[in-house]
Amino acid sequence: MTLTIIEPKPVSFVALVVAAAGAFAGLLVGTAHDTPFMGVLLGAAVAAVLAVVWLTVFRNERTARWLTFVAFGAVGFFYVGLMGGVIGLAFGAFFGWFIFWLGEGRYRAKLPPYTTAYQVFLHFLFRVTCGAIFIFLITPILVVMPLSFNAENFFTFTPEMLRLDPEGYSLKHYRDFFSNSDWQQAMRNSLSIAPMATLLSVGFGTLAAIGLSSEHVPFRRAIMAILISPMIVPLIISAAGMYFFYSRLGLQGTYWGVVLAHAALGIPFVIITVTATLVGFDRSLTRAAANMGANPLTTFFRVQMPLILPGVISGGLFAFITSFDEVVVVLFVGSAGQKTLPWQMFIGLREQISPTILAVATILVAISIALLTTVELLRRRSERLRGMSPG
Amino acid sequence: MSDTTDTGPVLAADGTPLKRSLRRALRAQKLRALALIAPLLIFVLVTFIAPIADMLFRSVENQIVSNTLPNAVATLNDWDGTSDGLPGEDTFEALYYDMFLAAEAKRHTRVGSRLNYEESGISSMFRKSGRGVDDIGEDQIDALEDINDVWGDETFWFTMMSGPDGVAKANGILSAQRERLANLDQSSFAGEIGFAPSQQIADLLPRTVRAYTAFAVFTAIEDEDIVAEEEPWEAVKVALIEDLRSGIDLSGYDGPGAQELREAQQGLANQPAIDYKQGFIDITEDWANLDNWKTIKMYAPPFTTGYFLNAVDMQKTPEGFQPRPENEQIYGILFKRTLFMSLMITGSCILLAYPVAYLLANLPMRTSSLLMILVLLPFWTSLLVRTSAWKVMLQQQGVINDTLVWLGLVADEGRLVMINNQFGTIVAMTHILLPFMILPMYSVMSTIPPYYVRAARSLGATNWTSFWRVYFPQSVPGIGAGSILVFILAIGYYITPEIVGGTSGTFISNRIAYHISTSLNWGLAAALGSILLAAVLILYWAYDKIVGIDNVKLG
Numbered sequence: 001m002t003l004t005i006i007e008p009k010p011v012s013f014v015a016l017v018v019a020a021a022g023a024f025a026g027l028l029v030g031t032a033h034d035t036p037f038m039g040v041l042l043g044a045a046v047a048a049v050l051a052v053v054w055l056t057v058f059r060n061e062r063t064a065r066w067l068t069f070v071a072f073g074a075v076g077f078f079y080v081g082l083m084g085g086v087i088g089l090a091f092g093a094f095f096g097w098f099i100f101w102l103g104e105g106r107y108r109a110k111l112p113p114y115t116t117a118y119q120v121f122l123h124f125l126f127r128v129t130c131g132a133i134f135i136f137l138i139t140p141i142l143v144v145m146p147l148s149f150n151a152e153n154f155f156t157f158t159p160e161m162l163r164l165d166p167e168g169y170s171l172k173h174y175r176d177f178f179s180n181s182d183w184q185q186a187m188r189n190s191l192s193i194a195p196m197a198t199l200l201s202v203g204f205g206t207l208a209a210i211g212l213s214s215e216h217v218p219f220r221r222a223i224m225a226i227l228i229s230p231m232i233v234p235l236i237i238s239a240a241g242m243y244f245f246y247s248r249l250g251l252q253g254t255y256w257g258v259v260l261a262h263a264a265l266g267i268p269f270v271i272i273t274v275t276a277t278l279v280g281f282d283r284s285l286t287r288a289a290a291n292m293g294a295n296p297l298t299t300f301f302r303v304q305m306p307l308i309l310p311g312v313i314s315g316g317l318f319a320f321i322t323s324f325d326e327v328v329v330v331l332f333v334g335s336a337g338q339k340t341l342p343w344q345m346f347i348g349l350r351e352q353i354s355p356t357i358l359a360v361a362t363i364l365v366a367i368s369i370a371l372l373t374t375v376e377l378l379r380r381r382s383e384r385l386r387g388m389s390p391g
Numbered sequence: 392m393s394d395t396t397d398t399g400p401v402l403a404a405d406g407t408p409l410k411r412s413l414r415r416a417l418r419a420q421k422l423r424a425l426a427l428i429a430p431l432l433i434f435v436l437v438t439f440i441a442p443i444a445d446m447l448f449r450s451v452e453n454q455i456v457s458n459t460l461p462n463a464v465a466t467l468n469d470w471d472g473t474s475d476g477l478p479g480e481d482t483f484e485a486l487y488y489d490m491f492l493a494a495e496a497k498r499h500t501r502v503g504s505r506l507n508y509e510e511s512g513i514s515s516m517f518r519k520s521g522r523g524v525d526d527i528g529e530d531q532i533d534a535l536e537d538i539n540d541v542w543g544d545e546t547f548w549f550t551m552m553s554g555p556d557g558v559a560k561a562n563g564i565l566s567a568q569r570e571r572l573a574n575l576d577q578s579s580f581a582g583e584i585g586f587a588p589s590q591q592i593a594d595l596l597p598r599t600v601r602a603y604t605a606f607a608v609f610t611a612i613e614d615e616d617i618v619a620e621e622e623p624w625e626a627v628k629v630a631l632i633e634d635l636r637s638g639i640d641l642s643g644y645d646g647p648g649a650q651e652l653r654e655a656q657q658g659l660a661n662q663p664a665i666d667y668k669q670g671f672i673d674i675t676e677d678w679a680n681l682d683n684w685k686t687i688k689m690y691a692p693p694f695t696t697g698y699f700l701n702a703v704d705m706q707k708t709p710e711g712f713q714p715r716p717e718n719e720q721i722y723g724i725l726f727k728r729t730l731f732m733s734l735m736i737t738g739s740c741i742l743l744a745y746p747v748a749y750l751l752a753n754l755p756m757r758t759s760s761l762l763m764i765l766v767l768l769p770f771w772t773s774l775l776v777r778t779s780a781w782k783v784m785l786q787q788q789g790v791i792n793d794t795l796v797w798l799g800l801v802a803d804e805g806r807l808v809m810i811n812n813q814f815g816t817i818v819a820m821t822h823i824l825l826p827f828m829i830l831p832m833y834s835v836m837s838t839i840p841p842y843y844v845r846a847a848r849s850l851g852a853t854n855w856t857s858f859w860r861v862y863f864p865q866s867v868p869g870i871g872a873g874s875i876l877v878f879i880l881a882i883g884y885y886i887t888p889e890i891v892g893g894t895s896g897t898f899i900s901n902r903i904a905y906h907i908s909t910s911l912n913w914g915l916a917a918a919l920g921s922i923l924l925a926a927v928l929i930l931y932w933a934y935d936k937i938v939g940i941d942n943v944k945l946g
Contacts, residue, residue, distance in 0.1 A: 234883020
């Protein structure tokens with residue numbers, strides 16, 4: 001099918017590019033040993049020699065890659081220790097793959113055969129840029145996770161951690177989270193507020209979404225604008241307004257005040273997801289049910305509800321996460337008795353910085369991964385139910 | 392075919408005209424839809440829209456001055472605020488009663504802090520006056536009690552004010568004083584107090600009865616004491632002295648205490664009049680300061696533009712609206728900074744999101760779903776987790792600085808300051824809002840057909856031309872949608888600037904929070920919030936026009 005011709009590239013070209021990569025790797029290693037200049041020279045030389053040897057003298061790719069992998073790892077382990085070994089293995093794997101990927105011309109495999117060298121270069125430059133942006137997106141989360149296992153009360157990697165010394169790691173921040181009464185109380189508050197708020201927003205929201213998706217709704221646009229507004233109005237304004245208004249009603253600083261506020265904030269998410277599910281809902285099904293003698297309630301619970309359930313559940317998850325994550329409104333509408341997990345984290349970040357926050361953060365990331373997976377599975381199920389293919 | 396001559400209306404099965412039958416069915420459908428929507432609509436109106444409306448109201452509301460000092464404010468209407476003379480003795484006399492009641496209810500400091508926003512120093516003036524107000528008229532009260540010590544006796548006062556059993560009561564005065572106190576204290580003063588002034592004494596001694604009734608209502612409801620067992624306030628005695636000195640005719644009065652009243656009127660005749668103006672000036676010189684009086688007069692009306700003017704660095708002076716002094720102009724800078732930083736964040740989000748969205752839209756489905764996880768994971772992660780991650784990364788002993796020092800790019804003493812400034816806020820918020828830019832861009836780009844670019848290329852366009860002239864214009868709606876979304880979210884952000892912004896990287900929202908929880912200037916917070924809200928609503932409207940709120944997609 002592919003027209004691209006994959007052919008070996010001149011060794012001089014490969015050696016040059018690999019030497020540049022080697023120089024960069026050498027810079028990293030060299031600066032760590034206070035000799036950046038030596039690092040660059042040595043890195044470039046080793047990489048270039050390796051490329052020439054593997055591509056001209058020793059052309060067995062499998063063996064060559066394994067050799068590089070093991071050799072780099074051994075050198076790293078010998079000079080630096082465990083962490084050096086790991087870094088060496090990574091470098092070895094990369095250079096082994098890189099030399100043959102370039103040398104065999106495999107990098108053009110997915111490009112049209114007419115692309116010029118410059119266009120190939122641009123293509124890979126673009127890919128590398130995107131990779132950097134993805135790293136930017138994901139790094140903060142990846143940094144938090146290992147740091148939460150820090151044995152010290154620092155917010156940075158200790159030398160023990162970098163040496164992969166088991167001494168440098170511990171579960172003490174997790175232990176602190178599970179034994180500290182402040183955190184436990186905050187956890188309990190979060191877990192009592194969020195489900196109640198979710199229940200309110202899902203209950204009202206689903207009904208309204210069904211109403212909104214029928215064919216003739218007067219003032220549909222205006223109603224939609226009002227219902228979506230809690231998502232658009234800046235949280236600080238919602239918080240200020242609710243603080244003023246709920247204090248007039250005596251709701252400020254009470255459980256129900258926070259629940260009502262969070263329910264209002266979660267409603268737009270329920271409306272959006274449920275109306276999106278209802279767009280694909282086949283109305284002839286309800287008519288068929290009515291035709292066969294089912295009353296509206298039966299029709300709703302036996303026909304419509306099972307079909308839109310995935311949408312309702314993912315809307316509910318959104319509402320749950322909104323309440324579970326919310327800090328600005330609860331900060332104003334709640335009092336010390338409603339201190340939620342995000343509030344406790346906020347205090348921790350602003351005043352008494354303790355790495356327990358990182359342990360909590362890791363737990364929350366794990367929870368959000370679980371929720372994300374659930375939502376994705378529900379979306380696929382919903383599309384399968386509606387006869388569309390997932391994706 | 393034979394019915395073509397029949398021009399009558401088409402009928403439904405039950406014999407009604409089809410048109411009407413259809414209309415009825417449509418109306419039923421509409422009502423059903425509205426009935427389903429109504430609970431949620433009411434819920435949102437009560438829990439969300441009403442608070443916003445309340446905030447808007449607070450930004451212009453200014454009833455505290457006229458509620459606390461109603462009599463003084465009323466007399467100030469006649470005072471020409473621009474002349475050089477202080478207000479007249481009647482204003483000071485009215486101020487005495489207002490201040491006395493306010494001090495008893497402990498509300499004088501509130502009006503003091505309210506007016507202090509406009510003219511500094513007024514707060515302490517009111518605080519001192521609240522402490523010193525019962526010294527005014529001291530000598531005259533002593534003289535009154537020297538004449539007959541029944542004037543210090545609570546039972547005597549109660550009997551005189553209530554009148555004999557079965558006498559007509561002045562209920563109008565009672566309810567007026569209840570309302571007055573309710574306005575002052577912002578709480579209800581309804582309930583049984585076990586006292587009502589007699590009509591006879593009210594006609595004879597109007598000031599005294601007003602003052603005593605206020606005292607009685609306050610004692611019974613607020614202090615929860617029995618009126619007959621409490622000695623009246625100094626203000627009640629001062630009111631009696633004023634009543635007696637005003638030359639009333641006591642000869643026709645025969646109710647309780649008639650003898651003592653006549654005796655007192657005679658005894659007080661040779662006493663000097665109470666000098667309220669001097670009394671207040673003795674408490675603090677500030678009462679002789681014309682500017683303070685001008686401020687009180689200026690902020691007496693129940694609604695004010697003062698908070699809004701303050702929010703845009705203006706102030707109301709007798710000469711009209713004027714900019715505040717240079718060193719007090721903080722909100723203009725803050726609004727500009729919020730705007731500038733939101734634009735920077737939006738701009739960097741566009742720059743970072745465009746390549747990623749392009750890549751995701753042009754990769755095979757499997758790979759792009761996999762990479763999409765990298766976008767959705769931060770999107771789904773708690774905001775505080777991401778903010779704390781940036782705090783960990785950016786601080787001076789943080790991960791980035793440590794890495795730079797380890798690499799030798801930065802000296803250990805020269806660690807970069809990347810947090811608690813604008814840089815930190817922009818980096819952290821760009822990261823946090825990036826998914827909101829990538830997702831709309833991606834959904835637009837994945838609908839762009841690849842043929843156009845290929846056609847352009849086959850017609851001889853270069854890489855750049857085919858991108859810039861063919862692909863880019865088709866992706867502009869995605870940029871627009873993402874930018875408005877990110878900008879709306881950015882200008883109202885609070886948490887991230889609060890944690891990583893320090894002092895130079897904070898937004899207008901941090902100032903709003905400060906005024907709500909620390910300086911307690913709620914009116915100003917509401918005015919700043921209203922301005923921010925107006926900006927967001929305009930953008931929201933634009934977003935609705937360009938993208939449509941129905942098209943908001945999640946994940």
